[in-house]
Amino acid sequence: MIQPWPGADYVGPLPAELMEYGKVGVGLLTGSKQPEAAKAFIAFMADPANAALIRKGFMEPPAR
Numbered sequence: 001m002i003q004p005w006p007g008a009d010y011v012g013p014l015p016a017e018l019m020e021y022g023k024v025g026v027g028l029l030t031g032s033k034q035p036e037a038a039k040a041f042i043a044f045m046a047d048p049a050n051a052a053l054i055r056k057g058f059m060e061p062p063a064r
Contacts, residue, residue, distance in 0.1 A: 004058065021060060 028038050051061040
């Protein structure tokens, strides 16, 4: 992952043959103190309408 740095401009992803993505999973713990907030966050991250915002954070949204 290329980290943001003050003064640096992100010009695009690396070529596919050089790029490696890490996978991240999410889940809701049965003992969660704020299960509705957790569900809302998971729904937000999975919503295709938020893909541009997720990419702005240097991540790739889930594949559909």
